[in-house]
Amino acid sequence: xxxxxxxxxxxxxxxxxxxxxxxxxxxxxxxxxxxxxxxxxxxxxxxxxxxxxxxxxxxxxxxxxxxxxxxxxxxxxxxxxxxxxxxxxxxxxxxxxxxxxxxxxxxxxxxxxxxxxxxxxxxxxxxxxxxxxxxxxxxxxxxxxxxxxxxxxxxxxxxxxxxxxxxxxxxxxxxxxxxxxxxxxxxxxxxxxxxxxxxxxxxxxxxxxxxxxxxxxxxxxxxxxxxxxxxxxxxxxxxxxxxxxxxxxxxxxxxxxxxxxxxxxxxxxxxxxxxxxxxxxxxxxxxxxxxxxxxxxxxxxxxxxxxxxxxxxxxxxxxxxxxxxxxxxxxxxxxxxxxxxxxxxxxxxxxxxxxxxxxxxxxxxxxxxxxxxxxxxxxxxxxxxxxxxxxxxxxxxxxxxxxxxxxxxxxxxxxxxxxxxxxxxxxxxxxxxxxxxxxxxxxxxxxxxxxxxxxxxxxxxxxxxxxxxxxxxxxxxxxxxxxxxxxxxxxxxxxxxxxxxxxxxxxxxxxxxxxxxxxxxxxxxxxxxxxxxxxxxxxxxxxxxxxxxxxxxxxxxxxxxxxxxxxxxxxxxxxxxxxxxxxxxxxxxxxxxxxxxxxxxxxx
Numbered sequence: 001x002x003x004x005x006x007x008x009x010x011x012x013x014x015x016x017x018x019x020x021x022x023x024x025x026x027x028x029x030x031x032x033x034x035x036x037x038x039x040x041x042x043x044x045x046x047x048x049x050x051x052x053x054x055x056x057x058x059x060x061x062x063x064x065x066x067x068x069x070x071x072x073x074x075x076x077x078x079x080x081x082x083x084x085x086x087x088x089x090x091x092x093x094x095x096x097x098x099x100x101x102x103x104x105x106x107x108x109x110x111x112x113x114x115x116x117x118x119x120x121x122x123x124x125x126x127x128x129x130x131x132x133x134x135x136x137x138x139x140x141x142x143x144x145x146x147x148x149x150x151x152x153x154x155x156x157x158x159x160x161x162x163x164x165x166x167x168x169x170x171x172x173x174x175x176x177x178x179x180x181x182x183x184x185x186x187x188x189x190x191x192x193x194x195x196x197x198x199x200x201x202x203x204x205x206x207x208x209x210x211x212x213x214x215x216x217x218x219x220x221x222x223x224x225x226x227x228x229x230x231x232x233x234x235x236x237x238x239x240x241x242x243x244x245x246x247x248x249x250x251x252x253x254x255x256x257x258x259x260x261x262x263x264x265x266x267x268x269x270x271x272x273x274x275x276x277x278x279x280x281x282x283x284x285x286x287x288x289x290x291x292x293x294x295x296x297x298x299x300x301x302x303x304x305x306x307x308x309x310x311x312x313x314x315x316x317x318x319x320x321x322x323x324x325x326x327x328x329x330x331x332x333x334x335x336x337x338x339x340x341x342x343x344x345x346x347x348x349x350x351x352x353x354x355x356x357x358x359x360x361x362x363x364x365x366x367x368x369x370x371x372x373x374x375x376x377x378x379x380x381x382x383x384x385x386x387x388x389x390x391x392x393x394x395x396x397x398x399x400x401x402x403x404x405x406x407x408x409x410x411x412x413x414x415x416x417x418x419x420x421x422x423x424x425x426x427x428x429x430x431x432x433x434x435x436x437x438x439x440x441x442x443x444x445x446x447x448x449x450x451x452x453x454x455x456x457x458x459x460x461x462x463x464x465x466x467x468x469x470x471x472x473x474x475x476x477x478x479x480x481x482x483x484x485x486x487x488x489x490x491x492x493x494x495x496x497x498x499x500x501x502x503x504x505x506x507x508x509x510x511x512x513x514x515x516x517x518x519x520x521x522x523x524x525x526x527x528x529x530x531x532x533x534x535x536x537x538x539x540x541x542x543x544x545x546x547x548x549x550x551x552x553x554x555x556x557x558x559x560x561x562x563x564x565x566x567x568x569x570x571x572x573x574x575x576x577x578x579x580x581x582x583x584x585x586x587x588x589x590x591x592x593x594x595x596x597x598x599x600x601x602x603x604x
Contacts, residue, residue, distance in 0.1 A: 009269075022291065026560040026562075027533075027561035027562075028412055029565060030529060032522040033214035033524045033528055034522065034523065035143070035210075036589075036591055037525055037527065038510070043214065043458070051222060053204060053225045056226050057228075058090075058182075059230075060076055060089045060229065060401075060408075061203060061229055061405055062092070062233070063234060064091065064092075064235040064323055064378070065091045065101055065183060065188045066370075066393065067168070067169055067376065067390045067393040068235060068236075068378070068393035069093075070169060070175075070176050072404075073393040073401070074117070074172065074179060074181070075117060075397065076089050077176070077180060079402065079405045081179075089181045089403075090184065091176070093187065094187070094592055095185065097185055099169040099603070101598055101601065102166040102601060103599075104604075105299060107163075107299065107388065108161050108390050109159075109160050110159070110160070110161060111391050112391040113394060115395075115398070116398055117175065119247040124171070126163065126164065126171055126453045128161075129161055129277055129278055129302040129423035129597035130161055130331065132159075132278030133280065134156060135149070135279070135281040136148075136282075137281070137282075138285045139285040139287075142337075142585045144338075158162050162278065162307070166603040166604050169407075176177070185204075185596075188206045189204070189206075189592070190203075190207075190223060190592045191203060191223075192231075193227070196416055197551055198370065200231050200371025201289075202225060203231060204225045204226070207221065207222055208220070209521070212522075213521075214521050229408065229417070230418045232373055233372060233374050233375065234376050237353070237356050238581060239377075240591055240592055245369065248367070251366045251369065255364055256358060256361035256366050256474060257474045258358040259317055260315075260354050260357055260369050260474050260567055260578075261315045261354070261355050262352060262547070263312075263351065263352065264311055264329045264355075265311035265604060266309075266311065267308070267348050267604070269345060270342070271344060272306045274333070274340075275308070279297075279299040282298075283295055283332075284456075286332075286333075287328050287332055288328070290450075290452040293318075294312065294420055296310070296332055297310070297313075300312075310333070312325070313355070316547075316582050317478075318483075318488070320492065321546070322490070322491045322492040322546065323546060325546075325547065325578075326352070330502035331502070333502060334502055343501075350511040350512055351574060351604045356382045357382065358443075358475060359382070359384050359440055359442075360437050360439075360440035360472075361440060363471060363474075364379060367379055367424040368424055369414040371415065371419060373423045375388060375393065376397060379396065381393060383442075384443045390593055392432045395432055396432060399427055400423050401445075403421070403426055404423075406420070407421060428477070437511045442462055443475070444474060444476075445595070446472075470484075479581050480582055483584055494535050503513075505550070509572055509574070512600070512601065513600030515571065515597065516597035517597065518595055520570075524553075524590060525577060525591055527587050528587055531585050532555075532566035532587070533566065536584060537566075542564075543584070545581070550572045551567060551572050552570065553569075553594050554569065560589055573593070575590075
């Protein structure tokens with residue numbers, strides 16, 4: 001047989017399959033190159049790369065340098081000093097600076113800082129604005145109606161402080177460092193390490209110097225391993241590693257699934273005559289419809305310039321895929337009874353973050369596991385009607401440190417990784433458990449046929465009873481299950497921003513200071529590259545474009561495939577975790593980028 005005939009037969013045999021493959025690749029270009037979905041063991045480009053990691057042995061590793069993590073570190077060092085012990089406590093923080101990724105309203109209950117550092121005022125803690133006045137109102141499209149704030153109710157903030165939580169966390173970091181805590185900012189914990197018996201051994205920090213294609217660059221450097229007797233996970237809401245820990249050890253078995261909101265926030269400098277330090281205002285109603293959970297906050301800070309923090313929270317169980325939480329926030333500021341505050345003012349900061357809203361029902365049944373425990377928002381400690389969680393974060397961190405120190409000293413564990421076994425009991429005996437039990441039915445009360453009005457009535461009954469009602473309500477659909485098809489919903493057309501009170505998304509993202517090394521694999525990973533076009537775009541008109549508050553996701557024309565394709569602008573990411581929560585097929589998995597990437601908040 002001639003060579004030409006052989007070639008013809010080979011072409012005839014393989015060309016259709018090859019054409020289909022080429023067509024498939026053109027229609028669905030590869031998006032995810034991250035090693036968590038493309039194992040290096042199967043990649044020829046990694047064959048000759050040295051993958052050995054440096055190892056450090058410590059007593060306690062804390063993942064996350066927020067209020068929970070810093071409080072755990074401080075308390076552990078306090079206990080060691082009381083017993084004249086030498087312990088090594090290490091905090092890894094993915095932000096370039098301590099506090100750089102912290103975003104919260106925030107009105108802070110000082111109960112935990114009073115216990116942890118009783119002389120915090122003398123030490124210069126940045127709690128400078130005691131609350132003087134509470135206002136709570138219901139907004140209609142054009143009106144504003146005051147609602148009562150009863151003394152001693154959940155909305156009564158007497159004795160609390162308006163704070164910039166990032167500044168408080170930075171101050172806590174200074175206190176921890178002065179006590180000998182080792183803090184590593186710019187180091188993202190990317191992997192949980194395990195002993196042979198399955199208990200947690202510690203964590204590994206992320207590798208650096210990986211190209212966007214997933215190949216090693218000349219600058220490639222392996223992360224380091226931190227081995228600990230016990231590991232405390234304080235990553236905040238929807239922690240990347242905490243998710244894995246919950247699943248591996250079945251910590252959520254018997255609990256309601258967590259439900260979330262997205263909180264968007266701006267900081268403004270306003271006219272001095274409108275500034276009232278200590279004023280705390282909350283609204284419900286417009287622009288939300290009565291079946292969408294959400295509301296605003298506006299806090300006046302006591303700072304050298306007349307500064308306010310304003311924000312909007314939208315429950316991520318909303319149904320209309322045309323909704324944009326960012327746009328709803330911008331629309332809120334244009335309300336005729338609100339906009340006067342912003343007229344002639346200057347916006348100086350913007351950011352967003354997912355928050356836990358599941359409350360008591362969604363707390364993991366087990367808070368500890370062989371080798372460690374969960375604290376703060378990693379465990380879901382947030383009081384929804386009070387809109388507060390920082391004091392729970394601090395207290396849970398302190399309780400975790402006490403349990404960990406006790407367990408390390410006892411040294412009677414059955415596993416290689418030491419479990420702070422009485423941590424869960426300590427939480428149940430604390431004000432955390434009591435508080436969250438009392439308000440357990442407030443948020444679920446809004447899942448009723450009357451929506452907002454039924455929710456106000458039912459939650460008022462619950463609060464009047466002080467949580468003594470014999471029933472515990474459930475949350476309903478999970479956030480990623482709640483969207484209706486776009487064709488079944490009214491399309492929302494948002495007004496064009498005026499650039500003075502309302503703003504476009506990209507100019508807002510510029511205020512976050514977010515930055516990532518551009519030549520690295522996108523840390524917004526897709527389990528299946530087909531789903532965005534075939535499911536999300538086809539059924540919901542691409543909701544990623546609207547629920548992301550940073551412009552990370554875009555559907556753009558695919559010149560090769562002749563259809564639309566998803567484009568991920570990972571450099572824009574502000575680490576809010578909304579996509580990880582709201583994606584309808586749970587196809588998006590947020591993993592850590594190179595350490596030091598992300599927003600650069602200044603006291604958000």
